[in-house]
Amino acid sequence: MIAYxxxxxxxxxxxxxxxxxxPCIDTYRKVDLRVLSFEVPPQEILSKDSVTxxxxxxxxxxxxxxxxxxxxxxxxxxxxxxxAQTTLRNILGTKTLAEMLxxxxxxxHQMQTTLDEATEPWGVKVxxxxxxxxxxxxxxQRAMAAEAEAAREARAKxxxxxxxxxxxxxxxxxxxxxxxxxRALKEAAEVIAQSPSALQLxxxxxxxxxxxxxxxxxxxxxxxxxxxxxxQRPIPKT
Numbered sequence: 001m002i003a004y005x006x007x008x009x010x011x012x013x014x015x016x017x018x019x020x021x022x023p024c025i026d027t028y029r030k031v032d033l034r035v036l037s038f039e040v041p042p043q044e045i046l047s048k049d050s051v052t053x054x055x056x057x058x059x060x061x062x063x064x065x066x067x068x069x070x071x072x073x074x075x076x077x078x079x080x081x082x083x084a085q086t087t088l089r090n091i092l093g094t095k096t097l098a099e100m101l102x103x104x105x106x107x108x109h110q111m112q113t114t115l116d117e118a119t120e121p122w123g124v125k126v127x128x129x130x131x132x133x134x135x136x137x138x139x140x141q142r143a144m145a146a147e148a149e150a151a152r153e154a155r156a157k158x159x160x161x162x163x164x165x166x167x168x169x170x171x172x173x174x175x176x177x178x179x180x181x182x183r184a185l186k187e188a189a190e191v192i193a194q195s196p197s198a199l200q201l202x203x204x205x206x207x208x209x210x211x212x213x214x215x216x217x218x219x220x221x222x223x224x225x226x227x228x229x230x231x232q233r234p235i236p237k238t
Contacts, residue, residue, distance in 0.1 A: 031066040035127060036077065040084050042135070043092075051097045054135040057108075059084050059115065060128040068123030076122050080115070084129075087114050097136075104131045 040057040047053060061080055063069045069076040091111055092100060100107070112129040119126060 029070055031063055033063050035060055035062045038081050040088055043089050045089055045092045047097050049096045055092055056132045057088055058130045061124055061126045063123055064125040065123030073122040076124050080119050080124050087111055100134050107131055
């Protein structure tokens with residue numbers, strides 16, 4: 001929307017739409033009431049922890065009072081842009097590099113509030129401020145990349161060492177289990193060796209478990225020594 005400011009003998013009035021002016025008597029100035037935007041060029045800023053960075057931003061504003069924007073300031077848009085540059089430097093000068101990188105939303109809100117309060121006497125309403133980019137020096141970027149790479153390597157070594165410890169522990173547990181199983185088998189073999197009938201009983205139990213399987217044909221040899229006891233027995237006479 002466009003507002004027209006009419007000046008008549010130092011009297012100011014605002015009109016919208018169609019209106020008439022008296023030549024040589026009336027003068028007018030056209031004011032755009034829509035939301036406008038401008039980019040804050042990259043600013044070289046020294047952070048609180050003495051790191052030089054380049055920061056740029058975008059500011060969205062509108063003229064809230066057309067009369068004040070003409071009577072109280074020569075160029076409201078240009079003045080707002082210059083003020084945004086100094087405000088950006090002042091606010092970021094109190095922040096550390098870590099805060100600049102992680103708290104962009106809070107910085108944008110603080111800048112919007114500060115600009116809005118400062119431009120209110122000019123009839124300007126600052127709607128929004130967005131911090132676009134924080135550029136670091138090349139040397140600092142390389143140092144941060146090297147630090148991140150070192151951290152990744154340290155984490156990889158830690159994970160590898162942890163995996164080695166877990167695998168070693170698992171091998172110890174398996175070895176202990178095999179040792180216990182070997183002892184149990186040895187004890188069972190000693191018991192079976194002392195009692196031949198126990199071996200025969202174990203064999204019969206194995207046959208019973210195999211015969212329980214369904215839908216299968218099983219062929220197995222039958223040791224003759226198990227039948228020797230029956231063959232040596234005399235056949236009863238009838």
